[in-house]
Amino acid sequence: MGVHAHVTPRAVPARWARGGAPIAARRLRKWYGLTQEAFARAVGVSRSTVTRWEAQDGGPDPDTAEGRILRVMEEVRRLSRRIWGEAGARKWLQDHVVRLRGRPVDVLIVDGPVPLYQTLMELWEGTF
Numbered sequence: 001m002g003v004h005a006h007v008t009p010r011a012v013p014a015r016w017a018r019g020g021a022p023i024a025a026r027r028l029r030k031w032y033g034l035t036q037e038a039f040a041r042a043v044g045v046s047r048s049t050v051t052r053w054e055a056q057d058g059g060p061d062p063d064t065a066e067g068r069i070l071r072v073m074e075e076v077r078r079l080s081r082r083i084w085g086e087a088g089a090r091k092w093l094q095d096h097v098v099r100l101r102g103r104p105v106d107v108l109i110v111d112g113p114v115p116l117y118q119t120l121m122e123l124w125e126g127t128f
Contacts, residue, residue, distance in 0.1 A: 022062055023070040025053040031077055032093065032105060042109045043069050072113040079120040 029039040029050070036054070040047045043066050053059050060066035080089035093105045097119065100107045104116050 022059040022067065023074050024057065025050060025059040025070065026057070028059075028070060028073055028077065029054075032073070032108065033090070034105070034109070038109050042073070042112060044112070069112060072117050073108075076108075076113050076116045076120060079117070079124055083120065083123060 025039070029036065032039070032042075034042065036050045037047050040050045043050070043060075045060075045066055049066075059070055062068070062071065077089070080092055083089070084092055093108075094103055096102060097104055097107075099119055099122075100115060104119075107115055
């Protein structure tokens with residue numbers, strides 16, 4: 001299973017292009033409320049890869065496409081919590097968002113984190 005075709009190095013903001021520490025996959029998966037299978041689909045890897053990352057209490061190499069995807073997912077988590085707080089961010093993931101044409105958590109699984117990131121950046125920039 002490959003990475004989403006739409007998630008290319010150009011689709012991910014430049015500041016996430018290289019470096020950084022691996023993001024703990026289990027912590028991020030649990031925050032989104034995803035099963036290992038759904039998380040694997042969102043990242044574009046197999047469930048066994050997610051199982052391996054979690055068994056090692058880690059995640060993908062940050063310089064890989066999967067590592068960049070997890071960094072975008074972490075940024076979506078950070079931004080949504082900053083905009084609405086913890087409870088509001090979790091509620092937002094489950095609510096229908098017109099711009100996304102569905103629930104953010106479902107969009108994440110099918111299309112990856114970039115559409116969520118773009119939506120949150122528009123909201124964040126609109127708050128100033």
